[in-house]
Amino acid sequence: MRPVLLAALLALAALPAAADKPRLPPNPVYKAECGSCHVAYPPRLLPASSWQLLMQRLDRHFGTDASLDAGAREEIGRYLAANAGRREPPPGVEPRITETRWFAKEHREVPAALWKGTAVKSAANCGACHRRADDGDYSERTLRLPK
Amino acid sequence: MNIFLLIMAAALALPALAADPASLLAGYQAEARKADAAFAASARRGEHFFTATHGGEWSCASCHGNPPDGAGRHAKTGKTIAPLAPGADPQRFTDAARSEKWFGRNCKDVLGRVCTSAEKADVLAFLLKRRS
Numbered sequence: 001m002r003p004v005l006l007a008a009l010l011a012l013a014a015l016p017a018a019a020d021k022p023r024l025p026p027n028p029v030y031k032a033e034c035g036s037c038h039v040a041y042p043p044r045l046l047p048a049s050s051w052q053l054l055m056q057r058l059d060r061h062f063g064t065d066a067s068l069d070a071g072a073r074e075e076i077g078r079y080l081a082a083n084a085g086r087r088e089p090p091p092g093v094e095p096r097i098t099e100t101r102w103f104a105k106e107h108r109e110v111p112a113a114l115w116k117g118t119a120v121k122s123a124a125n126c127g128a129c130h131r132r133a134d135d136g137d138y139s140e141r142t143l144r145l146p147k
Numbered sequence: 148m149n150i151f152l153l154i155m156a157a158a159l160a161l162p163a164l165a166a167d168p169a170s171l172l173a174g175y176q177a178e179a180r181k182a183d184a185a186f187a188a189s190a191r192r193g194e195h196f197f198t199a200t201h202g203g204e205w206s207c208a209s210c211h212g213n214p215p216d217g218a219g220r221h222a223k224t225g226k227t228i229a230p231l232a233p234g235a236d237p238q239r240f241t242d243a244a245r246s247e248k249w250f251g252r253n254c255k256d257v258l259g260r261v262c263t264s265a266e267k268a269d270v271l272a273f274l275l276k277r278r279s
Contacts, residue, residue, distance in 0.1 A: 038224040063223070065255040069248075121225030128225065 119146035193273030
């Protein structure tokens with residue numbers, strides 16, 4: 001009886017992961033705290049060293065105060081470190097995903113005027129084109145350039 | 148198992164039910180009266196506060212829009228922000244800790260300091276008056 005119960009529990013635990021396929025669903029605390037002002041950027045887009053730099057100065061986060069309480073800070077820090085990417089870090093003490101070589105390459109076909117248009121406004125506004133970015137979905141299927 | 152989950156969900160929802168915009172306003176007003184016994188929250192003063200830049204670059208309305216019962220847009224990142232007025236989004240101001248956290252961050256961004264209880268009461272009075 002015991003092994004059956006254990007198997008059932010394991011299957012239940014695995015369900016949400018199976019439903020989300022290969023995407024990493026944003027951690028709920030990360031999404032609530034960071035994803036209110038900007039998209040909860042996928043952790044793999046920066047290496048752990050860059051996330052660490054950002055987490056160290058949240059009270060001066062790109063010109064705004066993004067401070068967190070100790071509990072949220074620790075959980076988000078752990079989530080970012082565990083899921084960080086391995087590419088070369090972008091420059092500076094305020095590393096930007098948009099200044100990684102990967103970002104430039106992926107977006108090389110986007111016309112310059114589109115970045116500056118009111119629909120996009122900022123290269124930080126992933127959701128302007130990646131309509132499901134809030135859920136960590138950046139697939140071509142959900143990509144639509146604004147007019 | 149299902150009943151257990153329901154009970155758990157109900158227990159988790161409890162803290163969120165503990166506050167509503169009117170009781171938050173009353174709390175800020177009571178706090179403000181400790182310094183000024185005659186204080187009464189004013190929607191008109193709240194609107195002025197909400198739309199003023201206070202000597203800096205941004206006002207509250209820079210991100211939350213004015214009137215704040217439609218969706219706002221982050222002044223820097225362009226991200227859409229859900230309407231701030233409780234009349235437009237019933238989730239707003241239903242969690243005291245969450246409201247305090249955002250007053251803390253955003254007041255620092257707009258005014259370069261924390262907001263007083265009187266200012267928070269005025270802003271809430273303004274937001275509550277905006278029911279469409």
